[in-house]
Amino acid sequence: MSPVRTRLLLAPVALALLQAGCTGGTRPPSPADSPLGVTFVDRAAEAGLDFRHTDGSSGSYFIVETLASGVLLLDFDEDGDLDIYLINGRPLPPSAEGNAKHSNALYRNAGDGTFRDVTAEMGIPGTGFGGGGVAGDYDGDGDLDIYICQYGPDVLYRNEGKAGGYRFTDVTARAGANDPRFSAGAAFFDMDRDGDLDLYVTNYCREDFKSPRKCGEGAVVRYCAPSTYEPEGDSLFMNRGDGTFEDITGSSGIAAMTDGRGMGVVATDFDRDGWMDIFVANDASENFLLRNLGNRKFEDVGLSSGVALSASGDENGNMGVDVADFNRDGRLDIFVTTYQKQLNALYRSEAKGIYNDVAMAHGLGETCLPMVSWGTKFFDFDNDGWLDLFIANGHLEDAIEKYDQSSTYLQERQLFRNLGGGMLKEVSAQAGPAFQARHSSRGAAFGDLDNDGDVDIVVSNSRGTPSLLRNEGGNRKSWILIELAGKRNRHGIGALVKVTAGGVSQIAEQHSGASYCSMNDLRLHFGLGDAALAESVEVEWPEGLRETFENLTARKVHRLVEGTGRPADRPWF
Numbered sequence: 001m002s003p004v005r006t007r008l009l010l011a012p013v014a015l016a017l018l019q020a021g022c023t024g025g026t027r028p029p030s031p032a033d034s035p036l037g038v039t040f041v042d043r044a045a046e047a048g049l050d051f052r053h054t055d056g057s058s059g060s061y062f063i064v065e066t067l068a069s070g071v072l073l074l075d076f077d078e079d080g081d082l083d084i085y086l087i088n089g090r091p092l093p094p095s096a097e098g099n100a101k102h103s104n105a106l107y108r109n110a111g112d113g114t115f116r117d118v119t120a121e122m123g124i125p126g127t128g129f130g131g132g133g134v135a136g137d138y139d140g141d142g143d144l145d146i147y148i149c150q151y152g153p154d155v156l157y158r159n160e161g162k163a164g165g166y167r168f169t170d171v172t173a174r175a176g177a178n179d180p181r182f183s184a185g186a187a188f189f190d191m192d193r194d195g196d197l198d199l200y201v202t203n204y205c206r207e208d209f210k211s212p213r214k215c216g217e218g219a220v221v222r223y224c225a226p227s228t229y230e231p232e233g234d235s236l237f238m239n240r241g242d243g244t245f246e247d248i249t250g251s252s253g254i255a256a257m258t259d260g261r262g263m264g265v266v267a268t269d270f271d272r273d274g275w276m277d278i279f280v281a282n283d284a285s286e287n288f289l290l291r292n293l294g295n296r297k298f299e300d301v302g303l304s305s306g307v308a309l310s311a312s313g314d315e316n317g318n319m320g321v322d323v324a325d326f327n328r329d330g331r332l333d334i335f336v337t338t339y340q341k342q343l344n345a346l347y348r349s350e351a352k353g354i355y356n357d358v359a360m361a362h363g364l365g366e367t368c369l370p371m372v373s374w375g376t377k378f379f380d381f382d383n384d385g386w387l388d389l390f391i392a393n394g395h396l397e398d399a400i401e402k403y404d405q406s407s408t409y410l411q412e413r414q415l416f417r418n419l420g421g422g423m424l425k426e427v428s429a430q431a432g433p434a435f436q437a438r439h440s441s442r443g444a445a446f447g448d449l450d451n452d453g454d455v456d457i458v459v460s461n462s463r464g465t466p467s468l469l470r471n472e473g474g475n476r477k478s479w480i481l482i483e484l485a486g487k488r489n490r491h492g493i494g495a496l497v498k499v500t501a502g503g504v505s506q507i508a509e510q511h512s513g514a515s516y517c518s519m520n521d522l523r524l525h526f527g528l529g530d531a532a533l534a535e536s537v538e539v540e541w542p543e544g545l546r547e548t549f550e551n552l553t554a555r556k557v558h559r560l561v562e563g564t565g566r567p568a569d570r571p572w573f
Helices: 012-019 063-067 096-101
Strands: 039-042 071-074 083-086 105-109 115-117 130-136 145-150 155-159 168-170 183-189 198-203 215-217 220-222 235-239 245-247 262-268 277-282 288-292 298-300 321-324 333-336 345-349 355-357 373-379 388-393 414-418 424-426 441-447 456-461 467-472 478-485 496-501 504-509 524-529 533-540 546-553 556-561
Touching: 071 130, 071 441, 071 456, 145 198, 198 262, 262 321, 277 321, 321 373, 321 504, 388 441, 478 496, 478 533, 496 524, 504 524, 533 556, 546 556
Parallel strands: 130 183, 183 262, 373 441, 478 556
Antiparallel strands: 039 467, 071 083, 083 105, 105 115, 130 145, 145 155, 145 183, 155 168, 183 198, 198 235, 215 220, 235 245, 262 277, 277 288, 288 298, 321 333, 333 345, 345 355, 373 388, 388 414, 414 424, 441 456, 456 467, 478 524, 496 504, 496 533, 533 546
């Protein structure tokens, strides 16, 4: 996320790309009938998303302003429809009055394409300047709770479930997971395979509101580089299984690691040893790949595995992250979004815990250099069985055009189509009007909001209203949604699912927290091409059980219950 640094020299290959036409200019409008067979249309206004984001900016140029904010997709009321939780900033410097003046927003899905603001009714406004957040069933009662990362302290809301009208209760003090620092992202995961969700929180830097920092580019005032701020260490909270957490940042080895400026985070079993590891995208410092040693201790293997630095050996301004098998070789790869004049990183797994940054080789170098990239995900927008890629962009310097003509403050989103074998081609200009609009975007969350079989996108836009990118036409091909129901880990966080349909196999891992400080639909979506059913769905449950569900009908949501070997579909599908 690094603002323009003193060192702006590009690697020769990157400079050549920039000179070859890598610009932030407006793309031509999409034709009425998209050649992709899919069109994305922003339906936020007609859906009732009247939320407006504030980053707290007042001319003091606090770096806190630049990070906000993430978005969560979750079915908080268990009715089968995805709801939307939008995190908001607050006026800065922080004050009780300012914190109360603005609110996060929870929108309940009415099931007819519209959403209703139920924030006050459900009691979940947030308590401070929000960065990101995550949802997970930390107390094992079956419904999703919400953890919000803030400019200290963070807040944990417990979902009271059906008996409590799905209202939320602030249990931060009682639960003991109230990180007091400047937190950005979080991930729920089961680090010790005991069935209880533990919590990893990324922290960014130390901000002194009494001494605002302003940097300049000639006569133009801008934000100071992240490298001028002292980084904070991350936090790890162990779930005791009684509704409370223990801070084990010290005993786990996390505290002893060199501090990074933590942003996006995802829990993934990268080495497939059965223990969930952690990847952290750090801004202007090395990324972490924290290998779980199986004894509630972690070691950072980011440098030795090849994911700590860029392909050219630089510490990039890293923001968002996704983990997926983009080339269908049966191994999970890592994608990381970065700052302007830096290539986004695509770390392809080469087996045995080693990665190779192949972004250029797979088509991601041509149009990314002017962009500041944040929320992201590999997802199959047209259900052809190959994972495509979305990137939300937006500069943090609102006066960037005054001193750098290679970029703009408001930027377009990007969509890359997987041509097969993992080769990606940008098709943003063909993807519909939602990809022509410009915003300063941050978080992005992905899920099937209307249960029609294709993946929609919600994007948080700094200083603006959110975008709801409705996927129209993506369900022409076949699909399947997998909803996991675990015995203790109730949503199967950390499970690995392998779907085989028409003789083609795909894998996906269940994540609670990813993208840029956001939360995606916990139902795993697979495009099946022309297949009428999935011959087999193999699940590696987080606590070790492996089982196979056979002959699952396509174009349907299947609820897979741990230990039963058969689906138990919910009644509304």
